Amino acid sequence: MSFVLAIDQGTTSSRAILFDAAMRVIGVAQREFRQIFPRGGWVEHDAEEIWQTTLSVCRSVLSNHGVAAGQLAGIGITNQRETTVIWDRASGRPIHNAIVWQDRRTAALCEALEAEGAEPLVEAVTGLRLDPYFSGTKVKWLLDTLPDARARAQRGELAFGTIDSFLIGRLTGGRMHATDATNAARTLLFDIHQGVWSAEICALLDVPMDMLPEVKNSADEFGQTDPALLGAAVPILGVAGDQQAATIGQACFAPGMMKSTYGTGCFALLNTGDRPVASGHRMLTTIAYQLDGKRTYALEGSIFIAGAAVQWLRDGLGIIDSAAQSGKLAQQADPGQQVTLVPAFTGLGAPYWAPDCRGAVFGLTRNSGPAEFAKATLDSVAFQTRDLWEAMRADWLGAHGASPDVVLRVDGGMSASDYTMQGLSDILGAPVDRPVMQETTALGAAWLAGMRAGLYPGMEEFAADWALDRRFEPQMEAGAREAAYARWKRAVAAAMTV
């Protein structure tokens, strides 16, 4: 029993990552699945495809590395958050495609609830906002729209779950209907202060509470896999939403520690300890992890476009062949130009929450070319992070009366870009640490499961294992930094008025 299997079920692919007893990655298998866009602003996944790709990558990684299921100490699951599945309890079959976190179909519903004055209650109980991003209004939409669905839910025939919960159900052969506190905290239905489903919010959204999964610790007993699936029964011992799993994998266990993950989008979490900090600056309050019944909270800032803007340089503008070329091109930019890109391709997330805003470029001259576009694109990631940084630090200051001494830990595909990480440190005016271990999300899930199984060390020893690849220190002079940031703020304000 000297291996742990992490399942990372993400927005575009399902991955299985095999770890050995020393928490080293020994193998990865990955499969993409279809993105379904039935209408503008709608995004769905076929939950059966999510299940099939997940099962297949688990089988592949085990067989590719000659590891039998019986050698696994446990499975850890981490997942795209908020994405909503409702299934028939008897057959296990979803009654509709999964509605993905990016889906905006419930925007009008959110506005109507806001107009009724529901936002203060929702924020106070859940730590979230009335935004289509979260699961609650997606559940309501499904129950309102599909024939007979609400009556069936009321009779206890239907189950709701985020992706972790759906996978736990499938893996255990329908025996378990459970989630962990971090995933529950993203549904808009969970009272993050009491650690229970909120009857008040469920009533507001007309969601029968019988549909909801049992909420467990992030390291807990989530049942055994059906032996027919992997060849032996394996206990599922760890579950966390992907951004929380990355926070764990980055060992951000102390209040004031912060991680930021740069993939398609960017998600930053600041550990606020055992106190949920209500944001006065449009951040989200969420659960970082729950261990042995004890919740640790975080402030979260979610940016929808980070690496996706680099994909736009490659696929939309065609000025680079690969994402990795963006840094080199940006270095060739004319230092005399001040081109600023607001990458609001799908609206702006935190702290602006402006779903209708669209992208804009400012400061073009006749000499502006590919290098200036590349620089503006990579810089936009730093500026957006600075927005979150400012908001979170102000929230922290409000709660603690002193600024946190934050060192930012980074991960995700885009953190490989030295240029971007140096620019980030310059714009923040603070050090940025990139770890050796890049599979932080999978590591977080694996650690939860391996620690629960007794194979992996406890929190302190795990945190001591975190190893630095490179620290980026600010090199920009403070005046230049603040002038650049002020330019960004003006650009965002202008983009929001167009």
Ligand SMILES: Nc1ncnc2c1ncn2[C@@H]1O[C@H](COP(=O)(O)OP(=O)(O)O)[C@@H](O)[C@H]1O
């Ligand atoms: N060297 C690089 N420079 C800039 N951007 C990069 C680099 N390498 C990867 N990226 C960007 O990072 C993203 C991929 O990161 P990843 O963590 O795999 O994302 P996700 O999990 O969201 O699919 C892509 O959007 C890509 O454009």
Ligand SMILES: O=P(O)(O)OC[C@H](O)CO
């Ligand atoms: O699957 P990812 O990495 O795009 O993460 C999605 C987030 O969990 C959404 O909140």
